[in-house]
Amino acid sequence: MQTEHQQQSRPSSPARVLVVDDELTNLRLMGDLLNPHYEVLIARSVAEAREVLRTQLPDILLLDVMMPEVDGFSFCHELKGNDETRDLPIIFVTALHEEIDELKGFRLGAVDFIHKPISSPILLARVRTHLELKRRTDMLEQRALIDALTGIGNRRAYDLSLAAEWGRLQRKGSCLSMLVVDIDQFKLYNDFFGHRQGDECLQALAAALSKVISRASDQLMRYGGEEFVFVLPNTPLAGAVAVAEKLMVEVRALNMPQSPDADHDRVTVSVGVACLEPNNDQPPESLFLLADKQLYEAKGSGRNRICFSEEPRSPDE
């Protein structure tokens, strides 16, 4: 799962460092030191830093403490209270030398302290160390969201994606669609071909389903077992049904033999589709329940088909 900010960051490009200091000489010194290694963003005040953060999320922030108007401690507190900037590593660069100040910074969530006058090798070493830690943490967090078998998002990614989109689209007043896709008679497949080939079938299915993702905001995840979920923001029911039809074409194109005991001689899927305008009265899971109900209809009426609610409805209607 990625935020809009994170989608803008480029994994192969140099790390981005934001330096906030009201003294021009300090900014020049740090800029000259960091520029050969990183993309450096500069702000002379907290107001300027806020402006930068509106469009670009840096990988690390070097923050002066004593500045007019808003000081560095207050800004750190503000950033730690914001979902978008909570995980941004902050290093205070300050002339304050008291233990109590340093402790305050750590309590507010800073990762380190660098004292002025600045030692160039120490500044570079600390920035490098914290960027490496951040890179590893990000990598582990990303891995924790990936399903090991299929390489697509896992159940945790689904939970996070649905919760985030539910909140975002509620604020925008836009609709959210969901597809629940389940392989038909997969037990028979496993029984006939064996579990290992069952795993390969799941991998091939995930790859085929991935092909129908065309918008950056659409997400495909493995809900569990032989069940997959698409989360489609800003997509009305008709659009979601169109995506379901495309995925049926991709699954048919796989042309994978099914067990002779199954209803169809090729691997097929059933799909339940639902669409809702997220609101405060229902939990995000209500969308899944609607789509799952449609999946149940699809299974009950012969499998290998798409079922959808005629129009957005609340689950208790």
Ligand SMILES: Nc1nc2c(ncn2[C@@H]2O[C@H](COP(=O)(O)OP(=O)(O)OP(=O)(O)O)[C@@H](O)[C@H]2O)c(=O)[nH]1
């Ligand atoms: N190979 C493999 N099989 C799995 C995995 N996860 C779930 N399954 C199998 O998927 C099968 C699901 O079976 P059921 O829930 O009975 O459903 P079904 O046979 O697909 O029947 P319908 O859903 O009614 O079409 C079970 O045999 C599970 O063991 C997996 O990671 N790998």
